[in-house]
Amino acid sequence: MPGSVGAFGPLEIVGLVVVIAVLYTIAVNLITTWRSAMGAGSAHRRAMEQWHARVEQAKLKRAEAEKPEEGWAGFRKFKIGKKIPETKDLCSFYLVPHDNKPLPEFKPGQFLTFRLNIPGQPKPVMRCYSLSDAPRPDYYRVTIKRAPGLSSCFFHDVLKQGDILDVRAPGGDFFLDMNKDRPxxxxxxxxxxxxxxxxxxxxxxxxxxxxxxxxxxxxxxxxxxxxxxxxxxxxxxxxxxxxxxxxxxxxxxxxxxxxxxxxxxxxxxxxxxxxxxxxxxxxxxxxxxxxxxxxxxxxxxxxxxxxxxxxxxGPATVKKKEAASGAPKGTGKVTFAKSGKTIEWSGKETCILDFGEANGLKLNCGCRAGNCGECAVAIQGGEVEYGKSPSFKCDKGTVLTCLSVPKGDCTIDA
Ligand SMILES: Cc1cc2nc3c(=O)[nH]c(=O)nc-3n(C[C@H](O)[C@H](O)[C@H](O)COP(=O)(O)OP(=O)(O)OC[C@H]3O[C@@H](n4cnc5c(N)ncnc54)[C@H](O)[C@@H]3O)c2cc1C
Incomplete structure (x- = not known):
């Protein structure tokens, strides 16, 4: 065909170039729009993720702020919310915090320590009682057997719903590890x-x-x-x-x-x-x-x-197990500073508390099992050692007489 280049004439070539240019521009625009949309999308996603992270952090902070403290120092007041007989000799006490503040969780198996003002007693009586229910947000429960003795009779015969008690935070090393998956x-x-x-x-x-x-x-x-x-x-x-x-x-x-x-x-x-x-x-x-x-x-x-x-x-079982597990036997002289007595360790007793009592001394004590801390005394010289480490954590410079024996000559403030 005259004036043609191959199959196309010049006009057709110009038209084709224009069409290609238009298509190219449209494609470039589309790609740019898509890219910026994608960019905006990921920016939006990032912003959303950051926002969610901030919300989660705020939630965590709030949960942390609302979480009850890990126990409490010293004694806290509890009211007996309910007193429910279980059997002829057993009675359960539901304890609610007098300050109405949240209750810290405890580990199942742990116990509470009570400081009881029992009429007729020269000083408060300390006793431990295991928590008998799972941790609940609103109460602690203990179940007490009439022993018979000072504390259990006081709980059974004297204390009633509405009475207030001084209670130390849950403690003790005997508990079920809820993170273990073993039968x-x-x-x-x-x-x-x-x-x-x-x-x-x-x-x-x-x-x-x-x-x-x-x-x-x-x-x-x-x-x-x-x-x-x-x-x-x-x-x-x-x-x-x-x-x-x-x-x-x-x-x-x-x-x-x-x-x-x-x-x-x-x-x-x-x-x-x-x-x-x-x-x-x-x-x-x-x-x-x-x-x-x-x-x-x-x-x-x-x-x-x-x-x-x-x-x-009680103490009997502890002693037996300690003896069986090769607990230290003790050696040296024990000086009871307040009583002004120094006595050679006999090796017959399994702890300084029993040793002092066997020698006519009146020493402070509570659970006799290393839990309540009532027998803690300052050690003024020498050292003692334990067969079983007590669950009550002593201050530096004090020891529990109910679980310790002398490690050579020692002086205690008792
Ligand atoms: C970690 C731990 C957890 C514990 N958990 C529980 C629990 O969940 N429930 C529970 O019930 N106990 C529990 N106990 C035991 C509790 O702490 C007390 O030891 C128990 O209640 C006896 O104390 P009491 O003051 O009544 O007896 P105490 O006055 O200390 O007398 C001790 C014992 O002497 C004898 N006795 C004393 N007076 C008389 C009397 N007038 N006539 C006859 N015999 C007498 C009794 O056999 C009596 O048990 C726990 C102890 C520990 C260490």
Missing amino acids: VVLLGGGIGLTPVLSMLNEITKRGMKLETWFFYGMKNGTEHAQKKHIETVAAANPNVKLNICYSQPDPAKDAQGRDYQHASRVTVDLLRKLLPSSNYDYYLCGPPPFMESLVTGLQKWGVPDENVHFEAF
Whole structure:
């Protein structure tokens, strides 16, 4: 074709160039718009992320500010909100903070220390009681057995709803580690139910699927505390294996299968029969024979010491375990500075408190298990040593006479 370049004429080429230019401009504009939109989008996203982060930080700060303090120093006033009989000899006390401020959480298994002004007593009486329920925001609960003695009778016979008590913050090293995911065996004998019930309640309150064997031993139905509650908890949580042991069931009132599972004490033989293996963490609390037979039996069964956790409510069990674990025997002379007596350590007693009392001295004491701090005295010279480290943390320069023995000659302010 004349005047054409290949298939296109000059006009067509100009038109094509114009079309390409227009298309190019449109494409460039589109890309620019898309890029800036994307840029704006990511800027917006970044801004949103920063905003969310700030909101989260503010939330955390607020939660932190609202979180109850970790315990409290000294004593805090609590009102008895409710006093509920559990059995003939057991009574539960629901304690609410008198200042209405939030309650700090505790670890299931820990105890409270009470300073009681008991009429007729020359000075306040100090006693520890385990928390018997899971941590709750509005109350602490203790369950007390009539011993009979000063404090338990005061709680049972004198104290009533509305009374005010001085209470030290929850403490103690015997508690269930809620971060561990190991199956547990909880064993309570008599009033030793209290700390292990707190553990059971916390496991089930949290909806944990942790394999939990619960053994509770007592004489018969007359001593069976929290029966309905424990049965309900076990029925609602298939991971809880309930084993109630009556050592002397009353054939007229107690029915095996309905009220209890085993007509025996809680023993290691029973554990060996029921548990698929010994590979559990064991938490136990109960009277001295219960503790001694179970701790020794578990050792014999090959359960490592670090998997056996126990709480003693009194001194007898502690002494036995300490002696068994090769606690220091003590040596030297003890000078009781206030009493003006220096006495050669006999080696017969397992702590300075018993040693002083055996030699006619009257020394301050409370729980006799290293928990309440009532027997703390200043050490003026020399050193003492402990078989078991006390859960009460002493100030520098003071020692607990209920768990310590002299490490050579020493002088204490007592
Ligand atoms: C960490 C820890 C946790 C504890 N948790 C609990 C708990 O949850 N529940 C609970 O109930 N206890 C618990 N205890 C035990 C509690 O602290 C007291 O030891 C117990 O209540 C006895 O104190 P008391 O003042 O009544 O007896 P005390 O006056 O100290 O007398 C001690 C013992 O002497 C005998 N006795 C004293 N007076 C008489 C008398 N007039 N007639 C006959 N015998 C007498 C009794 O056997 C009595 O138990 C716990 C102890 C510790 C160390």
